[in-house]
Amino acid sequence: MNTIALHTVETHFREQIAAACESGEVPGFVAGVHHAGEQIIVAHGTANLATGAPMLEDTGFLFGSVTKVLTTTLVMRQVERGRIGLDSPVVAHLPEFALAVPDAADKILVRHLLSHTNGIDADLYFPDAKGRDALKAYVDGLASGCGTLFEPGERLSYSNGGMIVAGRLLEVVTGLPFADLLARDVYAPVGMKDSSTSAEQAILRSTAVGHFPDPETGLLRPTNMFTLPETWGPAGGTPIGTVADLLAFGRTHLAGGVAPSGTRVLSAESVALMRQVSYDMDSPNVPPMGLGWVLYPFGDTTVLAMSGASPGGVSLLCVVPEHDLVFAAFGNTPGALMLQDRLLCRLLTDHLGVALPTLVTGVREDVDLTPYVGTYRSDQLRIDVSIVDGQLEERTTYEPADESQERIFTEFAGGTTSAPPQRYVPIRPGLFAPAGYPMEVFDGYLRLLLVSFHDVRDGRARYRNAGGRLTRRT
Structure with missing residues (x-):
């Protein structure tokens, strides 16, 4: 240049x-x-x-x-x-x-x-x-x-x-x-x-x-x-x-x-x-x-x-x-x-x-979703993953440890700690994209919006990763 x-x-x-x-x-x-x-x-x-x-x-x-x-x-x-x-x-x-x-x-x-x-x-x-x-x-x-x-x-x-x-x-x-x-x-x-x-x-x-x-x-x-x-x-x-x-x-x-x-x-x-x-x-x-x-x-x-x-x-x-x-x-x-x-x-x-x-080529219809269903947790955060209409649905719940933690996190998040359920479509086994996004969005920095699951044992994933952060199955 x-x-x-x-x-x-x-x-x-x-x-x-x-x-x-x-x-x-x-x-x-x-x-x-x-x-x-x-x-x-x-x-x-x-x-x-x-x-x-x-x-x-x-x-x-x-x-x-x-x-x-x-x-x-x-x-x-x-x-x-x-x-x-x-x-x-x-x-x-x-x-x-x-x-x-x-x-x-x-x-x-x-x-x-x-x-x-x-x-x-x-x-x-x-x-x-x-x-x-x-x-x-x-x-x-x-x-x-x-x-x-x-x-x-x-x-x-x-x-x-x-x-x-x-x-x-x-x-x-x-x-x-x-x-x-x-x-x-x-x-x-x-x-x-x-x-x-x-x-x-x-x-x-x-x-x-x-x-x-x-x-x-x-x-x-x-x-x-x-x-x-x-x-x-x-x-x-x-x-x-x-x-x-x-x-x-x-x-x-x-x-x-x-x-x-x-x-x-x-x-x-x-x-x-x-x-x-x-x-x-x-x-x-x-x-x-x-x-x-x-x-x-x-x-x-x-x-x-x-x-x-x-x-x-x-x-x-x-x-x-x-x-x-x-x-x-x-x-x-x-x-x-x-x-x-x-x-x-x-x-x-x-x-x-x-x-x-191109990082994501399209939705896969043949991916078994059942290994990823369950509840995943990390510090003060709970993610419930279920199957709805052939897609994964995630519900995120903030579980504050005390009043001070809740006050600070609430302000950091803009006054609210709840979000509507988010649907995800399978890209390949263990990798999912938020529904409704054009696939080319994920070729750049926004690849962080993808969600992955790791360490599948006995048909169940042990970890979920979103934004580079792990939550662990409970």
């Missing part, structure tokens, strides 16, 4: 983003591309419907789970310094770490935290603590309330809990609060000059807030909760910044660990290790996992990616090493992921010439 082509990208982005904002798909959206020394950033719409503040090129937003790659980068810096061992048990560095299952934490290695293969069953665990001991409070709570989904290294399941434990591990090893360490060892050397970790800091500049559809009117309304609790900082609860900041971070990984300023943030060896496959479930809906990065195969091209949900918003960071390209975006409603997927796929196909293979 040359400068002329990048100008074409900018024109296309402006048209697509403006159309999405003006149609009501999303209130505001900002996206940027860096390629071969050239960079564009495009913004349109409204950052906050309550105030009418515009979405600008330098408007800040919550990184959400994109933070997990920043947290991994912090851990790798300490690995390089010999203060953390990737293959050391977490308890060797963090003796306080324990789970509700006796001795289960002792088997978890630092590597398992970063590769989402730790098995910690805490994806919806939201302790509400603030200040210097917030992450300590999170880890302390795991011992009494959270068990395991599988043996460490045995499977892959997207793990908020693993990243938060990694954040607490960093605090103990360095003696610094996570927010201070992030500012010192990532924000500053990378040149993320507009990034912060609190609402108090974000309010001093232009910052977007999330939005949800109002259940009564259907119209979008601003979120009632800006950030998740401070206990979720390393998993994506609190870091805030701009598209330019994320592009700078992506460029650092594109350049083998050297920031745009010329400062070395990571060794080339650490950057390469983060890109290596740590676990592959060999299922289209679950891309291979590196350390921190999800390794999306788009044909023969690998896209290092992480998306980040925040209350009423979603961010996305993609690094494409083969094409010297970084893409970052944020939209302030959960449905913005659809626009991000369209822009990414168009960027790959039209401007990089990447051929996207």
Whole structure:
């Protein structure tokens, strides 16, 4: 892609983003591309419907789970310094770490935290603590309330809990609060000059807030909760910044660990290790996992990616090493992921010439549905799967552990925790697509909408995977 082509990208982005904002798909959206020394950033719409503040090129937003790659980068810096061992048990560095299952934490290695293969069953665990001991409070709570989904290294399941434990591990090893360490060892050397970790800091500049559809009117309304609790900082609860900041971070990984300023943030060896496959479930809906990065195969091209949900918003960071390209975006409603997927796929196909293979060819009528029927559970979540009219039907129930958990999750979900039953059609044994979607939707980032079932024994699947997260048959 040359400068002329990048100008074409900018024109296309402006048209697509403006159309999405003006149609009501999303209130505001900002996206940027860096390629071969050239960079564009495009913004349109409204950052906050309550105030009418515009979405600008330098408007800040919550990184959400994109933070997990920043947290991994912090851990790798300490690995390089010999203060953390990737293959050391977490308890060797963090003796306080324990789970509700006796001795289960002792088997978890630092590597398992970063590769989402730790098995910690805490994806919806939201302790509400603030200040210097917030992450300590999170880890302390795991011992009494959270068990395991599988043996460490045995499977892959997207793990908020693993990243938060990694954040607490960093605090103990360095003696610094996570927010201070992030500012010192990532924000500053990378040149993320507009990034912060609190609402108090974000309010001093232009910052977007999330939005949800109002259940009564259907119209979008601003979120009632800006950030998740401070206990979720390393998993994506609190870091805030701009598209330019994320592009700078992506460029650092594109350049083998050297920031745009010329400062070395990571060794080339650490950057390469983060890109290596740590676990592959060999299922289209679950891309291979590196350390921190999800390794999306788009044909023969690998896209290092992480998306980040925040209350009423979603961010996305993609690094494409083969094409010297970084893409970052944020939209302030959960449905913005659809626009991000369209822009990414168009960027790959039209401007990089990447051929996207067809992942889902059509519905299979000959698949036996009975092995997948049953009840699946993970932390505070229940999925009941049945057969209705020749399709799988899933009913999701949130089962809060206490009033505080219910309050936080309800706000994070936009005021409601119930959803209508969802039907799925079989694509092949063990793999299902949500009914009513065109099959080509799943060729891009939205392959995460597919649902898979795993480890069928005696005619019954033991695990269900949706969005990279496992639930276990009960």
